[in-house]
Amino acid sequence: MGGKAMQIRRVAIDTHPENTAFLLREGNGYSPEQFQALRKIEIGNGSVSILATLAIVDDNCLLEPGQIGLGEQAFRRLGLPEGSEVTFRQAPVPPSLELVRRKIDGDTLDDAAIAAIIRDIAAYRYSPMEIGAFLVACAGFMTTQETLALTRAMADAGRQMQWPAELVVDKHCIGGIPGNRTSMIVVPIIAAHGLTMPKTSSRAITSPSGTADTMEVLAAVDLPEDRLVEVVRQEHAVLAWGGRVNLSPADDVLISVERPLRIDTFEQMVASILSKKLAAGSTHLVVDIPVGPSAKVRSRREAIRLRKLFEYVGTKLGLVLDVVFTDGSQPIGRGIGPVLEARDVMAVLRGDPDAPEDLRDRSLLLAGHVLEFDPALEGGQGYARACELLESGAALAAMERLIDAQGRRATTLQPGEHRHEVRSHQFGTITAIDCHLIARIARLAGAPMDKGAGIDLLRKVGDTVRPEDVLYRIHAHSDTGLHYARDLAEGDSGYTITP
Known part of the structure; x- marks a missing residue:
């Protein structure tokens, strides 16, 4: 040089x-x-x-x-x-840019062409504008074969982890539902059962918290690869940030451009999720697709199309998939934001009487589906086994061991001390909660960067309210964050109340 x-x-x-x-x-x-x-x-x-x-x-x-x-x-x-x-x-101009131009012109790219583009993106040879051009071209039209090639190329471009266990399970939600922190309950249930579940998660990009952000309230998540492997060997599981171990690095680059452009096609979603799972060494995967009016997937017809795409690509790549449709009509649990979500997770694991039932039920449902992968369990017994592990305290004990293995946080984080209560202005029944708007309000309050910022939901769909009843409480660590969140919430609370 x-x-x-x-x-x-x-x-x-x-x-x-x-x-x-x-x-x-x-x-x-x-x-x-x-x-x-x-x-x-x-x-x-x-x-x-x-x-x-x-x-x-x-x-x-x-x-x-x-x-x-x-x-x-x-x-x-x-x-x-x-x-x-x-x-x-x-830096020399990447030859693969000519292939991007072909995609812009409407061509269908073969596996080698897509692999060349992804290798250059993973090596940071593209500018954000060039990445954007590729993403927009793919969003316009992409065949299932191109989606398969994109997934395989993204998985191959980075580190690929391998585990001694023949059965390596995982669970992933496509996102879009605030408070849906089921992974932090599913993982200790599965670990207590004895299956291997190395759960690597991303940090939040447009949501008020990701699994890694919430787990970081309790323990270290930025684990070097050797430490991550040791935790899995010791505890059968991990709840860590995936960015440290270079799994599907092209996906992180693509996401950084997709989010500002609000590009989130089914094809790119499938490639993003499955490439990370392949790179993490998973063999069996439960995919949670919430369906609801303000979720990412808004109709059963869309959900079925997405399920078929997941199944086609996953099967071709050797993954065993179980795709589950869940209720995406409202946030899950009460807390939205890292500290508040961690509170809910631990309440469910402890069996507290006031733990959010919807978070508990959703977690048990998904844990049951994961446990069905275990050939040692009689078919149909997964859900009962998940309930047994949660109710006996085995899952809580597994979580406490996992927190210690990853590095327990020395200080206990608290919800933000600046607070504002959003109240009902009428009599009626809550018939809808806008997940997207609630997430925006929590982010304006400071989540996830401010761990204690977010929203405490006090009323859910089906509840009857009167004027001045508190719908939810906003928490922030700064008066400025509270001001921004309060202004948006007072303009539109995100709640639909029917007289």
Whole structure:
């Protein structure tokens, strides 16, 4: 790799998910015109290299002449010690971009073409605009064979975990329902039974909390691979953040562009979910598809189409799938946001009398489906076994062991101290709750970044209310967050009340 040798300097800037490099405008022997040509650069030392977007720095406090700064992601991915000498050059244009142009023109791409595109996306050779072009082209039209090829390519592009157990189970919900934290109850039930369930989860992107965000209230989730493997060996399970172990890295890059564009087609959803499960080493998977008027899937007809796509792709890739339709008409549980959701999860595991029944029932249903994969259980006994493990305290004990194995949080987090109660303005019965709007209000309050921010639901569909009855309570750690959430909730509470 040609060019002048430069020393690496770690720059404490989070540029997730992109690699970003920083260079002083003056004092490095390059002209401004050359910088414009070097927007995407390849950095390395002959043995290892990465591609990064170049940002120009005018502050001498950040860098010195002869140094090239690497943001947190780029520094970690390059893997060289700070101060190491590297060179850089303009990154070559990926040949696979021509294949993207073909997809934009309406062509159907073969497996090799899709694999080439995904390899370059996983290597950060595409700009966000180029990734967006690929996603929009795929959203316009994508065959089932292309979806299969996309899933396989995404799984192959990163780390693939393997486990000694022949049966490795998992459960995944397609999302869109606030408070639906069933995985944190299903996993300890399955672990108590003795099946292997290495549950890796993403952090929230557009929701008030993901499984990893909620589990982080109780224990460490950012586990290095060797520690994650050790926890699974010891406890049969884990509840960890998947980003640390590089499972289907192309998926994380695609999601970072999909979300702002609000692209969420069934084809891309299936490829995203199944590629992560394949990479995590799963052999058997329960897929939860909530169906409801404000859920991601709004009709049974859509749900059946999505189920068939999951089954086609999963079967072709050797996964055993059980797709379950559940009620997506309203949030699950009472808490929405990491601390409040963790409270509900532990209440269910402890068997508290005031634990949310819908969260308990949904978790037992899904755990029962997972347990049906066990050939040692008589058919139809999965649900009864799940109930037995929860009611006996075995699941709670498994969760406590799992928390200790991952690293129990030293301090207990509390709900945000700034509060606002949203009240009913009329007599009537609650006939609907807008999941999307409730999630937006919780995020405006600060969830999931502020662990204690979120919403405590006090009324659910079917409840009768009077004027001034409290529908839900907003929690925030800052007055500003509470202000934003309160303004949106006062304009539209998200509740439909029928006289």
